[in-house]
Amino acid sequence: MALGEFELIRRFFDRPTAHAGVVHGVGDDCAVLAPSPGHQWLVSTDMLVEGRHFLSTVDPEALGHKALAVNLSDLAACGATPRAVFLALALPRADAAWLEAFARGLFQLADAHGVALAGGDTTAGPLNLCITAMGEAPAGQALLRSGAQPGDTLWVSGTLGDARLALEAFRGTVALTGEAFAATRLRMERPTPRVALGQALRGLATSAVDVSDGLLGDLAHVLAASDVGAELQADALPRGAHLAAQPLDLQRLCTLTGGDDYELVFTAPADGDDAVRAAAARSDTPVTRIGRITAEPGLSCVDAQGQPVPAPGASFDHFRNP
Template sequence: MGEFELIRRFFDRQGPAAPGVATGIGDDCAVLSPTPGSQWLVSTDMLVEGRHFLSTVEPERLGHKALAVNLSDLAACGATPRAFFLALSLPRADARFLEGFARGLFALADAHGIALAGGDTTAGPLNVCITVMGEAPQGQALLRSGARAGDELWVSGTLGDARLALEVFRGTRSLPGDAFAQVRRAMELPQPRVALGQALRGIASSAIDVSDGLMGDLGHVLRASGVGATIDFEALPRSAVLAGQDLALQQECLLAGGDDYELVFTASPQQHQAVRDAAARAGTPVRRVGRIRTEPGLEVLDPHGAPLALRFASFDHFKS
């Protein structure tokens, strides 16, 4: 199977162009048409075998996750997905792999109304790179720099299951079958919170998605906003599976686990009910887990209000 047959067979979907995509696959460039009064939001993520995913992952789940981690960036900015571009390096043109990968990729794309508008394929180590493009009304994109002292700190969904699954794969922990299937699903099939991000436009003061661990990612918001934060550890949302683990493991998974792709965001206390209403409209659970303060730094409090002695940092591809 050659490169162009591969593209035609697995990735060139015939039919009318999606909103915002005037011309997609088939020309040297895609032709995109932004909605009047909107701004483009663009993000790129790369997934490398052995670094971002295990060789044992099912192709369909890899296709899902490759797009999900990019859609999560759009979600953090409150954007509406429009188009994405796929650069795919493959050791060989394996039809079984490509069928599963494309199935997972397009199932999520269709669920969010986003179109594949172009890309590239080549022979090489397995590497998936996706660039997404979305839109938000002029001046309404959620950014990292808007948090203010006194804001409430919120988290969507639950945290830590993906890291717990990784520890099982590493052999440092064991779980019964159903519990492992649950946390493995969190690791391999994250759900980008696109509807929540859109619902929070005009309500949240800042937002980021949790990809490299809560403390590290929240730290980006604090630095960009010039503030600090206090987190109530007991308030952090976790699954029953993670809640059944020892405290040290819970702390590591919840605070530094990464691969959660939930949103952490801030909002004024006056917007408390508006946040609740936005989450209900989006069908996404949220929980208030702390507050933003004037003093720089990030502290995590135990149930008695005492700071925990923690030394967790954000994941770094060149240090980990």
């Protein structure tokens, strides 16, 4: 089915619903956004490429969800309230069924968070999705990577490693039951951005990052930005029942280096455990304490007996892991 560019936008992506902060959405040279007084804007961009971030056979509805989820996760890691997203799409062809499913997945998640699709661009080309997400936080309250202090506690939301376990099953290196494959695949294809937790941690967490490339790699960014080290309790890392049923080496590989989980890793003052648990309860998000920040640089990983755990490999880098 051949669709023109403007018809495509009108039919699938122009939904003139009122959203907080959006004065004027799709349909002009720019969108017009109204910041809340006293707030700052938090902005993140992610580009997803076929064959690298997703397979050509991916369910387009799941892809619509995930493309938005990874951006909302960046906003969550900064404690932002999501307001608007911009979608640029390169498409090999204008396929109405594909676009309809993709838009459904995207808008379901957008609606759940009250986020407007406020603009974008479409062009022909190899399949590529670029989303820019914008949110707000009261001035000075954005969670950054640079605020971790020696003595802070280290936490993670939800569970780690399911997305990597599903990827290993896709690769054929692990055999899973049908139920385990379905459950972990759902984690990989439909991640949950921890938006409510991020907001609840404003004014409490000293730093935060989301786990997109793997815990070790993402945590290393926090340590470098904050000029601190960390001691990580490898066996304390929360994992789901399907991953917990696997050999310990695989569990550690998945929890320590698995990407695509989109959980939040954050630090908080040593005396803030009760406040962290209250924020978690308020945002209906499980959290687990997994270590502490040290003055000595470097990341040490220990088991339940305090013995060093060898790191199972680096996190993902788009130009080094082709």
